[in-house]
Amino acid sequence: MEKKELQYIHLIAVGGSIMHNLALALHDKRLMVTGSDDEIFEPAKSRLAAAGLLPEKEGWFPEKINAGLDAVILGMHARPDNPELKRAQELNIPIYSFPEFIYEQSRDKQRIVIGGSHGKTSITSIIMHVLQHVGRKFDYAVGAQLEGFDRMVKLTDDAPIIIIEGDEYLSDPIKRIPKFHLYHHHIAVISGISWDHINVFPDPEMYREQFRIFAEMTPKAGTLIYNQDDEQVQLVAVPRNPADIAYVGYSVHDHSIRNGKTILHTKKDGDVEIPLFGEHNLRNISAAKEVCKQIGVKAHDFYEALQTFKGAAKRLEKIGESGDSIVFRDFAHAPSKVKATTKAVKSQYPQRELVAVLELHTFSSLNRNFLPQYAGALDKADEAIVYFNPKTVEHKKMEMLTEAELKEAFANPKLQVYTDAEALEQHLTNRSWKNANLLLMSSGNYNNMNLEALTKAVL
Structure with a gap:
């Protein structure tokens, strides 16, 4: 059709x-x-x-x-x-899943699909920000609301390219195929592979297999851009037919941190100060730069655009700041994301105490068999707190978790566990925030906690 x-x-x-x-x-x-x-x-x-x-x-x-x-x-x-x-x-x-429909609407476009267990939204949003900055026409489908864009989806008849955040989760309830298998990319990114969605992919091998299929869907004269530091990615992105496909590995962008600011070191543009921080984001920048290079964006224009990129909503989003305290909110919930985000804030502000609060909200994170994946995830925090709502566990028809289980799973005997959002809010409000940062990580909402009021109380 x-x-x-x-x-x-x-x-x-x-x-x-x-x-x-x-x-x-x-x-x-x-x-x-x-x-x-x-x-x-x-x-x-x-x-x-x-x-x-x-x-x-x-x-x-x-x-x-x-x-x-x-x-x-x-x-x-x-x-x-x-x-x-x-x-x-x-x-x-005719019945389409979301990805099938996006493909149908972009058959005549160059399709760029960003896949990976983590970093997808950030990489996609950096590329979109850069393309907007240089005045390029493009369509897109991204999983978060981005500053400067009033929609998460744009479909036009005249844009020559489309930037798609390619989720590995299932496309619809009847076909049950991972979304990113249905976009038929010309250029693909794999940012990292870290087992997730245990309800759909019950073991790590089955999960990784979805990325292998994605990698092998790269067509002749296509490009596969991959995180060369990730062992799991290396297993699926091994160049099999380098004569037909361009394989481009990337790593952490060369940088330094000065007084809580991230400075990129570049070949031609010298030192470039950017608002983003964290090793994971410096990898995301490298991935986005490789994509932009493939579609003809000059390095100078890329770095110029990056200086005004504040980040996607709920991705290390600064929701409040005073002289010696910052409150961050992040969508992190999978173990690799929690670890990377906690490490990023501590590395950026090493002199400040870090209080990291993680809400367990997804099926995977509340699953007893999956919990050991979180071992060490909150170790960089000076005070590590895990919250979950018992009603969420009941609603998902899962077994209730105990404090002892969580401490063991996170391999952190000092871990504090809260199941009452009001008690958690009280604890955070009453503690001293002199020279301390608060990091709130969740794909949920802490049982509708008023984060604006909490931020004001903390600062």
Whole structure:
């Protein structure tokens, strides 16, 4: 089916983070868009409402699916027995997962897909920031709200390239194929491999296999850019046909830290001070630079753009600062991310005490069999705290964790464990913050804790 034919599209599970952005992007293209979901939260609710796309009622309505539809896009949060999905199947309406649809809409573009267990969003957002800075036309699909971009998805007819954050998680509830296998990249990045999503990939080998498949999908005359310091990546990114494919390894960008500021050392542009910090981000910068080089961005322009890049939302985001204290928020939840983020803040401010708070919120992080992956992850913190909400454990129908188990799993006898968000907030508010930084790591929200009020109290 030609992409030009798609005029009337319905999204099942339109309230999702990326799905509502796709709905808005299609609306921007002046297509007819409808959607359904059984629950829609902010900011999706307000954004869909402003565009006139918010469903009248929450729930599933098979009557919305009619023969006039050109396509149905199925979100990952819908169930395989969804009544709207069943109706679309009965009517033989083309059904796409999010990645399949993005591919259909970008068949005529150069597709650049950023994969990896960690760093995907940061690398993608650096590339987008640089391309915007140099005035290049490009489409994109990224998993976070970025400063300078009002959407997480952009699809146009005239942009020659598309930058895609390629998630290894499943594409939809019926095909269950990793998203990044469905974009059919020309240029790929693998930023690192660290076992995650235990509910889908029950062992590390099965998880790593998804990246091997991704690497081997690189076409003739394509490029595979990979983290050469990661042993797991080396196992999947071994040059097999270097005559056909360009293999480009990258490492930590040459740099130094002076008075809490990161300075990049470059060949032609001298020393360049940047707002980003942390070894993981210095790798992300190297990956983004290699991608930009492949698509014709000059090194000078890359470094110039980097000086105004503040980072993606919830990626070492500074949410408050006083003379001798900073409060950071980070999306980190997987073990490798937690370790890298904790190390980054301590290395940047070695003279300050670091209080690191991690919320266990995902299926993997609350899984007893996966927990030992966190061994040593919080060791760089002077005070290490783990919080989880017992209701989340019950909701996910999992076994309750004990304080002793967590201390053993993190290999940290000094680890403090909280299961009450109010008690945690009280502890953080009452302690001294003289010459100390607070790092909050979570993909959740600490049981709706008011982080703005906490930040004010700390500072």
